[in-house]
Amino acid sequence: EVDLRTALGSVEVPSPVLTASGCSANGAELEPFVDLTAIGAVVTKSVQLRPRSGRPTPRMAETPSGMLNSIGLQGPGIDGLLSDDLPWLAERGARAFVSIAGTRVEDFAELAQRLRGVPGVLGLEVNISCPNVESRGEVFACDPVAASDVVSAVRAVADPAQPVYAKLSPDVTDIVSVARAVTDAGADGLSMINTLLGLVIDPDTMRPVLGGVTGGLSGPAIRPVALRCVWQVHQALPEAPILGMGGIRSGLDALQFVLAGASAVSVGTAVFNDPSAVARVHDELAAALAQRGFASLREAVGYAHR
Template sequence: MDPQDVDLTAPFGPVLLPNPLVTAAGCGGTGRELARFVPLDALGAVTTRTVMPEPRAGHPAPRAVAVPAGVLTALGLPGPGIDAFVEHELPWLAERGARVVVSVAGQRIEEFATLAARLGGLPGVVGLELNIGGPAHADLGLVFAANPAISYDLVRAVRRAAPADLPVYAKLAPDVLSITDIAAACVQAGADGLSMINTLPGLEIDPVTLRPALAAGPGGLSGPAVRPVALRCVHQVRAAMLAGRVPEVPVLGMGGIRTGRDALAFAAAGASAFAVGSALLHDPTAPLRILDELRTELAARGLAAFTDAVGLAHRTDPPRGPR
């Protein structure tokens, strides 16, 4: 099979993406930085940096440090706030044909709901991603995704505030007692899909000062080091869906994806689309390469469409390898 004949279209809930590759929240900047290397309309979707109700400076520098097989960051959700985002950033993205998933966060449930109401019906917006499980909230005591009841209340409030035709995706944290319980609560509250996973909390010590390497102390770990954890979470939640313990919705898988083979692994685990994050920091052209590699991986296995690979790891028939 010619790799160029492989169909990469990816139904993700009510949205049909031209391909399953999405940028992870914040890793493409405002879009202007990434657009110098990749046409934004060539991506399945662009996830924005997390937007909050008011401007936020974030944490002081240093905010990022390289660690073995990944990067540790503590940005503190910096940004200009919703007013500046709607006035300046969103129109620029829409003009370039980007399908935009807006990452939102707040210090209270009511703030999430207010942001959802504000973003409904705006040009280019194809979904909201609720940043409910990020380590950046820890300094505020607000890791919403650690508790099923709180997760339910938050998603329910957003679903009621957002227009019915605006998909809402809950972004889950991996460091919880039961990610399937959190997933079930979010979907039962009305989430149209799940994003998995957020970064893992971690700490690095500067070898010279023997103090935390990040100004904020702890940070969020991303990169290849987290990929097995992310795959486990996606596989576990997909298995719970198949068993009827979690209502079935699309999963956006992410965590250390750097190659087409990585992306294929997430699809097999149960992801209907995938997000690329830290790979963009050292190779902003990575999305086009990953899509080409994914086509090759699918064609080598005789899979004519990306959707044919979704959930393969859960099947009981003989496994399919490269031909």
């Protein structure tokens, strides 16, 4: 039996396989298919201070090897999360990793403040990389200085027991410099990657499919990009914990991220085809590690670099 325990910053979890923000809402949809206490954590859909309606519909489009979304951070806001979703998860003994989003540095800090000491909230994923915003200036992760401003503000007020992961964008020329900046600013880990901005045009209507025109590409199409980001950042910052994601749908996909340097992975788009994907990837990863002679996940993290 391979030891799959891992750490998210300072917190130990029984499995390195987590949901990916946005793809399993806040866990309730998955519960019939997955033992929520057996997975690493439920990473919740990015929450903001106030409810938000998101971008014009349609907001999802298929591509040959991935999915395009332009949700635009739709959601009920922090009050609803605190009153409904987080107590629901905590009652079931599920661990929540709460994704937070905002348009100003102060928004992120206020959210971190509100989440201090909330039962079941293991840590925070700071979403500074949503591509479905009005201007590139709002994508803090595209600029190392803006990214570190958000992270240091969050780390300053967040619960010391809650690790803070910064979610990075693949849409930068040098992801290592962003990773370095947010780590220096106090990030306890790095989530890589968010979706990559893309476009689909309907040949019949001859117009963009998505109401918001562009959208974030996820799924197998971005897996090699995500894996390259994990590789580069682990090479430069071997001590920084990495939560890897981008098109993972099997244990062998997850294994590649671990070998590249991820100490945990998130499964997102794959759940739309297979609602049990998160549990299945956990089992397949365990089998893949055992087959290769690893006694523990830890031994395999970053193995491809050695």
